[in-house]
Amino acid sequence: MKSLKLGRLVLPLYSVIALVYLLIPIVYTIVFSFNNSTRSNTVWQGFTLNKWLHVCDRPGICESLGNSLIIGAVATIVATILGTAIAIALVRYQFRARSLVSLSLFLPMATPEVVMGAGLAALFFNMGAEQGYLTIILSHVMFCLSFVVVTVKARVQTLDPVLEEAARDLYANPAQVFWRITFPLLLPGIISAALLSFALSFDDFIITYFNSGPIDTFPKVVYIAAAKGVPAEANVVASAVFLLAFVIVIGTQVASNLRAKRLAK
């Protein structure tokens, strides 16, 4: 009996160790955003809030953050619109080229980033297009698209087509059916797809590096700085983004749990 109880502890213990392994570099990055370092941020030199208060004093950090936010926002909007349309078509309609469509959505996810980055760069180079914001956004939309389709598709599958039929029976025109019934029901899926897409775009380095020309994104600045030592201000930006995202996600989960409990009563 006793050995059985000990046996049941093995899995939780293993999981806790795995989670600690996953979280160590995150904690390290946040802690070192408070490091009173001068140039390279490798040795702990005491606590300071200065890097958080004067984060934009370090040249390049806030400009690149702004670029990453703009690129992420535009790429997310385009990818979410294109991807949601495909997801609806895949679940709700029967058509002959279905497996071809699935394959063309699967392939970008099965292609290493360095291949896509080099391929896009070769295309822009052969076309004589100058690299900049546009080439970065065009590449980001491409790799976000498949992930949007997968995420929204999962939500479309949970929708009951009967709800839309009911609306049609009540003389709603197709636009009304979409905006009053389908879209609000799909919204949670669309929002998580948009968040995923923004996160992918914001953190992308490899494809961006091949197609950004003179434009600096936040990951690109970190990569270039890595040769000499990354400044603590980069840790500040990354930590702030992390804490914001983390608080939003945890808050949403706790809130939805409370609502579920209240409904259960």
Next chain:
Amino acid sequence: MAFAAFSPSAAKATGSQAKSSSRVVLALLLPGMLYLGMFFLIPLVSLIITSLETPSATGAFGMYDYAFDVSSYIDVTTRYLPQILRSFGYAFLATFFALVISYPLAYFIGVRLRPRPLIQKLTLTLVIAPFFISFLLRTIAWKQLLSDDSAVLNFLRSIHLWGEHQYFLGTPAAVVWGLTYNFIPFMTLPLYTSLERLDLRLLEAASDLYANPLATFRKVTLPLTLPGVISGTLLTFIPITGDYVNASRDFLGSSKTSMIGNMVEADFLQNADYPAASALSAVLMAVILVLVGVYVKRTGTEDLL
């Protein structure tokens, strides 16, 4: 997660809709499909065209003429053979370690924590937490935590588990460590999706029929969660083969650990040897497609694609 979502069984359309809606389908599909054609398919074609070019007759640096010259392929497969072998070797190891770490973790979250939905969701959030913070900075964190004079290595030295003049950064072990770390969430999430749907009554049935825990796992749990294992290993293995951040000298690697991606980056962005970089990318893509095809066939789940 990703691969299972593309299974054809998901199609549910009523007959009346199917007839009247070809124009709607076209309007929904066409923009996205044209986009993928333009910015996924054409770049791959562009890559192959570039890989067959020859140096410009004028001899100008970085200029090439259209041709059908396969010499770049012969050149890169001989010159970069160590990098090609290393990439796939590291990818096999890191995928294996990620699976060993992720399966129990996903089982714990998806099965054991099922009676407590809030704790389950919050634990899953910890698994995807790394996605919220720059992966370059997380890799740099490991670089500093495991550097030659780090507290970790000094502690290991003091208890004689680590050699006095032995270093960790720049070794294949450090690169595999970083690759495993960076891609664990891509393994855990599809595994969790499979395990969370696992019907526990089947496990009870197996033990009622006198199967021991090991037999239950081998005959029931594992086969039922195989789709998660397949999509997890693919989502981990494929990006790892093309990764070059972990293996780079400025992160966890050294010149002795360089992978395919490092060579593509150097040839494309520094040496302006576009045909070589393109040929190497095409070789990587071809090997991946063959390996994935064989893997999916052998595991008997062709319908996943």
